[in-house]
Amino acid sequence: MRKMLWAEWRKLRRSSIILLTVFATVLIAVIVLVAGRETTVDGFYLSDAGWYMTMVQPWATMFVLPAIVAMLGSYMICREEQDDTLKSLLLIPVNETTLTAAKMIVTFAISILIYLLLFAITFSVELVLHHTDLSVRMVLSFFKSYLLEGIGVFLAVSPIIALVSYTKKSYWLALLLAEIYSFAGLFMSMSNLTRSFYPITALLGVAGYYEMTTANLIGSIFILLLCGCLTVFILVWHGNGGKEKRFYGK
């Protein structure tokens, strides 16, 4: 597994996708920063300490980052089929389920890194704008939120990536589904019940963006773990299906 993770990382370094992901993350932060200059009766939105770090979370999570994480995961999985390298890998022999699992772990790590990068950017901006109003407790609380969002986004979109690993060619579908899925979070946040049980809003609740009762919080954690279990189930089931196919011939 360690070798596979190393190999996946090396493959990613050759591709421009990591740079593009970083670029997209930076641009999200810049767009929200520009929008934060909008004036209200009390002045700029940005004049409140913590506004920027708070607002980047839902907008990035409901509009851009889940789609990017899903695209990244599906890209890594689909490219083996597209570039016709899967056959060579299977000849080594590499276990297909382990290979997909390695790709999922790399996607998980990148999802966390994207959110940590977003945290670093927003924290730097807040530091420049409101260095006197920031407390260590507040910063640590935001750090925890961003970290949990990184984990949560991966868990929420992982079933979509796993489904793509089943079809191997539908990375467009992964992107489209992930975008609609995250965008629907805007409407799911309207009711307490759907907010707790819809994965995208549930992850924001777990991260602390929404205030939740303990029961709802447990429900949200459960739903995210269920997404993770569903992913494992799809991968294992697909792995077994693949073995049978190879045994009996395609």
Place this chain on the structure above:
Amino acid sequence: MLNLVQTEFLKLRRKKMIWFMLLAAFIMPFFSFVYYNYFEASGIDPVAFYKLAAFGYTPFIILPFVLGVFCVVLMHDENRYDMLKQLWIVPVSKMGYFFSKFIVVLIYSIVFMLISAVATVLFSVLPGFVAFEWQSVGFLAERCLEIGVLTAFAVMPILALAASKKGYIFPVCMTLLYVFLGFFITSISMYLHPVSSISVIITRSGNIQGLAFAQNINVPLALFCIFIWDALSVLFAAFSLRKRK
């Protein structure tokens, strides 16, 4: 040109995903239905329902995103399989190739919005939220048609970008950011981004209540914004296609 457009449509028949994407036209009408059902509303103003179902997130987020992905899908396969060389040999003019793709995007966009309009009427009239009136339905159809045409022009930068790149990752990332930027920049200025300019054009007569803007409505300026982005996109596409072999 007509031959090129026809060929493009024949190629589309092979892609089931493109037809699947049209289902996205039902998203906002469905969520509007859920929203009004949640509040147990009845006898509401048709335009209030249409605003949520067809004039809100659909032209701001859903349609530009779907069209952006559609543009990338249209360009990607030919780039990936190195088909462009063969097209240039036929010979197909480079700008003819670009505009034939654009016409397909335009038709797809109009079809998408017409489906959205039909879905909006169904989700508003059938549950009894809105009484059926030809006048309001005509208004909805007219504005949906406008959104369809204008959004196709608004995503031309994505089409130009997709034409210039062999891969799909960069244009797709840019689609996401372009849509995100259009949504956010509306609060700063509506005349900087084509997507936010569309919202100005569709609310020009002031009869869509609740769509409030920071600036005064200036339709020529909004059209000018779309024109500038499109002119730059065409120049960029011409330059990048000429550079490619």
